[in-house]
Structure formats: structure tokens, C-alpha cells
Amino acid sequence: MKTFSFLGSVAVASALSACGLAINNPDVPPITEDAGGDTSITPGGSDAGADTTFTADSGLDAASNGGGDAHVDATIADAAGDAPSIDGGADGGHDATLQDAAVDSGPDAIADAAGDVGDAVVCPSVCTSGQSVCGDGGVLTCEVPDGGSCRTWVETTTCGVHQTCGNPADGGAATCSCIATACAGNGTACQPGAGNVLLTCTTDVNGCAFVADAGACSTSGYVCSGSAPNAACSATCTSTCALGQQECVGSDIAVCGDAGNGCLAYGFPGACSDSYMSCTGSVGTANCTCNADPFCSSSASSCYQNGIITCHQDTSGCWYHSTSACGAQVCYVDAGTVGCCTTVGCTPGAQTCDGSGVLQTCVEMNGCTSWVPATPGCASNQKCTPGSVSGTASCLTGCLIGGSYEAPDASEGATGTPACQMCNPSVDGGAWIARQNGTSCGANEVCSSGACVGCVADAGCTPTTALCDLGTTSCTTGASTCVDLGPKIVSGTTCDPNTGLFWQTPWSWTKYNQADAKTYCTGLGMTLPTAGQYGAIYGTPIAAGMYDAGIFWTSTGSEAASFYSGNYDVSGPVTAPYLARCVE
Numbered sequence: 001m002k003t004f005s006f007l008g009s010v011a012v013a014s015a016l017s018a019c020g021l022a023i024n025n026p027d028v029p030p031i032t033e034d035a036g037g038d039t040s041i042t043p044g045g046s047d048a049g050a051d052t053t054f055t056a057d058s059g060l061d062a063a064s065n066g067g068g069d070a071h072v073d074a075t076i077a078d079a080a081g082d083a084p085s086i087d088g089g090a091d092g093g094h095d096a097t098l099q100d101a102a103v104d105s106g107p108d109a110i111a112d113a114a115g116d117v118g119d120a121v122v123c124p125s126v127c128t129s130g131q132s133v134c135g136d137g138g139v140l141t142c143e144v145p146d147g148g149s150c151r152t153w154v155e156t157t158t159c160g161v162h163q164t165c166g167n168p169a170d171g172g173a174a175t176c177s178c179i180a181t182a183c184a185g186n187g188t189a190c191q192p193g194a195g196n197v198l199l200t201c202t203t204d205v206n207g208c209a210f211v212a213d214a215g216a217c218s219t220s221g222y223v224c225s226g227s228a229p230n231a232a233c234s235a236t237c238t239s240t241c242a243l244g245q246q247e248c249v250g251s252d253i254a255v256c257g258d259a260g261n262g263c264l265a266y267g268f269p270g271a272c273s274d275s276y277m278s279c280t281g282s283v284g285t286a287n288c289t290c291n292a293d294p295f296c297s298s299s300a301s302s303c304y305q306n307g308i309i310t311c312h313q314d315t316s317g318c319w320y321h322s323t324s325a326c327g328a329q330v331c332y333v334d335a336g337t338v339g340c341c342t343t344v345g346c347t348p349g350a351q352t353c354d355g356s357g358v359l360q361t362c363v364e365m366n367g368c369t370s371w372v373p374a375t376p377g378c379a380s381n382q383k384c385t386p387g388s389v390s391g392t393a394s395c396l397t398g399c400l401i402g403g404s405y406e407a408p409d410a411s412e413g414a415t416g417t418p419a420c421q422m423c424n425p426s427v428d429g430g431a432w433i434a435r436q437n438g439t440s441c442g443a444n445e446v447c448s449s450g451a452c453v454g455c456v457a458d459a460g461c462t463p464t465t466a467l468c469d470l471g472t473t474s475c476t477t478g479a480s481t482c483v484d485l486g487p488k489i490v491s492g493t494t495c496d497p498n499t500g501l502f503w504q505t506p507w508s509w510t511k512y513n514q515a516d517a518k519t520y521c522t523g524l525g526m527t528l529p530t531a532g533q534y535g536a537i538y539g540t541p542i543a544a545g546m547y548d549a550g551i552f553w554t555s556t557g558s559e560a561a562s563f564y565s566g567n568y569d570v571s572g573p574v575t576a577p578y579l580a581r582c583v584e
Helices: 010-018 514-523 531-537
Strands: 132-134 138-143 152-158 163-166 175-178 187-190 197-203 209-216 223-225 232-234 246-249 252-258 264-266 277-280 287-290 302-304 307-313 319-325 330-334 337-341 351-353 359-365 368-373 382-385 394-397 399-401 404-406 421-424 428-434 440-442 445-448 451-454 493-495 502-504 508-512 551-553 559-562 567-571 578-580
Touching: 138 175, 152 175, 246 277, 302 330, 307 337, 330 359, 399 421, 508 514, 514 551, 514 578, 531 559
Parallel strands: 399 428, 551 578
Antiparallel strands: 132 138, 138 152, 163 175, 187 197, 197 209, 223 232, 246 252, 252 264, 277 287, 302 307, 307 319, 330 337, 351 359, 359 368, 382 394, 399 404, 421 428, 440 445, 445 451, 493 502, 508 578, 551 559, 559 567
């Protein structure tokens, strides 16, 4: 068995042997034990003492130990004990890269089974275990060689002299097969196309028929006639096939034609014209047919040994495949699509938010984990929010206001409007909701009925009977602390402390009929007073100036009020032109 490290010199082979690697090199003679202490490598005997370099054993160790090893040690030592690494007991394996059954007394180059540390071997990705290909002289198989720890190409079959190694087009195992000749086992055959040349055929140890000798018929005028293995020189020839017939010789095909002697015979076999075909069928009717591809019978692609198998069909209709490795990625098949994906190492089912705020779910396809958009994803009134623990992201429900997402408890002030409005999806997910009264919205400012207003800390007042007092807003509650802090004029009106009504001040001097007077007040957002409301302000400061003004319309029936006469229930026609003073 050969380990293909492709090194040929004695010096390199010796160096590799010193590292514990088995080299089968025909240029290097076998190394056996010496009779005594050598200063160089001496084959043929057994040592009694230590070598300066090394001396290999003829039977047990390639370098002797204190006890009988079954195989090679990491460094070379004799029976009497070389300075490098001597084992204290019988080994069950190779020291160079494999493991000992017992602990060595000295450190090995690579770890033993019972206790060297720090010797882990990192293997490169050279090939897939069990794969086979053709080498220069035979079949190479991917395996760990004797004395090795990593997979490499090892020659497992040496092809014979009359064999050739073939890598089948169908992707199967490489094999040694006989080289096609005109011979059919032991005996004789006619050399195709030569007419009078008789071949002597024999078979080798692999069962391959080959030409051992060739010569022209010794009798003048004789020609080679007949079929292998019983061809002979004859005065006349006999055709062995009909013109154009075909037969198989292994996977090759031979065609019947002129043998050069006036008769018909099968010519030299040749490969089918299509590399994805082999000869099949009976003698005479044989033909080239498509090889069965182990992966492809249609255009569907697939995964194999972490690579993509792509199917093709040539002009003869033969299916064949090509491969492309995924390397560090993983091959996957999903709904008829084949590709390579990168494993991100997430846990299937975990969720996260990507850079665009889209909720992603970890999925697994053929051993490959990746992030894909979650189904269903977040709705328009939701936002992807990372969880407190990695992989626990979720959709947080907020408000969709004006086409924009707002997080729960977000202030409307965040978008440039008052901070006393907030998102509360449990109340209304499509509009701003007033914050609780008393919520601070600035220095000496507080929320009151959804608006941010000024306030007085620890505000207080002494209640009076005045109904027109507006009070002061508390910074604690956001509400008025009193309702009677004194009369005041508000937006062009005067408050009546007796009734709490606000009277238009000043009033209009335009005169209206009763219907137009009502319309006028409604336009101001106020109403035309009743006769009773007029009577309530009679004699109060609110009525100042009304006594000499004239008659005012009321909304009671068709009554009008005259303060000059002291009579405010004067009746008159509804079309009469009187004044109007509005109230709210």
C-alpha cells in the first residue's frame, strides 16, 4: 500500500521515517536491526546498544522499545534504549500519529491513548472518506493510512501491466479493467486488418488477455482465418461475421469489416463515440447505449456529500452530472431549488430584528440554519423589538397615527405637538389620547384635559361665593384648586358673580328683529338671553349702561326688556328693531 506524499529521495524518506511516517519506497532498502551500536543506518542485524542516529527492528518496531511494540514509535529507539522517547511497555499501536495502549516514559511526537496532552492534530479537508479516483498506476482511495491521522489519497489497488484505471462517467468507483485487444483468452486470433498475421494470446494473473506473440503465416499464400481463440493460418479464409455487425469487447465496440484477407472479421474494438456510452447487447447486434448515471435521470438537481449535483443531457440523450462543492456552506434543497447556504449558527425558532427592523425567524434546511423574514411579520401598527434575551424579539403593538408607527406611551410631543397626548393602543390605536391630568409637561407646566398649561406649585385659595372666579391650576393634580378666585373679564365678556354667566361686553348697538337677534348671538357662539336672565342682572354692575340704551330683545316668547323703565318684560312685535346683548 502506498501513501501518496510524492517524495522520492532517500534523505527525505529517512526524515519522514524519523517522524514516524511509513514510506514504501523502492529506492530505499528495508531497514532492520543492527548487531551493535551504529553510527549510521545498518540493515541486517539486531542492536545490543544505542545508535547515534537510529536502527530499525526487523520484526517488531521500526525503532526498538523496552518492550515489543506492534508498530512504529514517534521517535527511533533501540532495545537497549536510545535517548529519544523510549516506551515503558508493550504498545498496541503506532506512536507517530496514533495511540499507545500504555503510557510512554518519554514524550511522543503525537498523543498516546493513556496520557500525552497538547498533541491534537488538525486535518485539512483533502477528500471525502471512501471516494476513489485513478492515480498514475492504479486506484487511489480516500482514507487514513497506516501510521497516519488525517485522510489522504492512498493507493489501494495497483493496476496490472495489461490493465488501465478508469474513472466511470457515471461517477462510480474507479476500477482497474483489462485493456481491449483482439484476443479472447488463451489461444490465437487474427490481427484485424492485417490479413495474414496470426496472434498468439495468453492471459495474465488478472485474467486479462494480451498478445504474447505475432507473426505472418509461414506458408506462402496462407491467410489468417477464424475467430479467437481458435484462429489459424489457412489457404482459404472464413468470414466470422456479416458486414456491419457489432460486438462488445468490454465497454468498447468492434465492427465487422474487411479483414484484409478477403474475408469479414471484427476489427479492433474502440470506445463509443459518446463518452457517456458503453457497448451493450449480444454479438452481432451490439450497440453503444447510454450509461446509467447514479444521480441523474432528469434535469432535477440534488445534494450529495455537501455539494450540488447538476444534471445534464448530451446530444445523444445521455444523462450525466457535474458537481460543485459548497465548501464551508451547506447544500440544501427547498421546493425544487438547490443551492448552498451559510449556516449562521442560530437556534431554529429563534427570532431577531434585522437592520431594517423586520422580524426574522431562524429556520433550518438540510442542516443549514439561516434568518428569514417571519411569517406573519409585524403589522403596520407594530414594531420589531429585541427581547431581553437574545433570540426573543417580538412585534410590539403601538399606534398607527397619520400613517406613522408610534410606540406605546410615546408622547405626541415627539413629533412636534404637545406632550400631553400619548399613544395608548389599549384605548385607541389610531389617535392620540390625553395623558392623565397632573402629568408634568415642563417647568411649572402640567397636563390638564390633554393640554399643557401653566400651574402653581402647592396652589391654594379661600373659596368665596363668587361664581365667576376661574381658579388656579395645581401642578400636582392638573386641575383647578378653587372655583372662586375673583371676578374677571374673559375674551370680551363680563362674568356675573350672581349667576356665573358671561355677558357680552360691550354689546352691539345694531338693532335687529327678534329672529335676527338670535342669529347674531348664535354666530358669536353665544345665545340671546331669556327675560329671566335679564332680570337677574337688573340693578347690578353688569347692567351698567343698559338703562339708557333702550330696549333689548329676549329669547322668551316675543318679549323685550327695557331697563330704563325698570320693566324688562315688555312685549312687542317680533319684527320691531331692538338691541341684542348676548350671553354664555
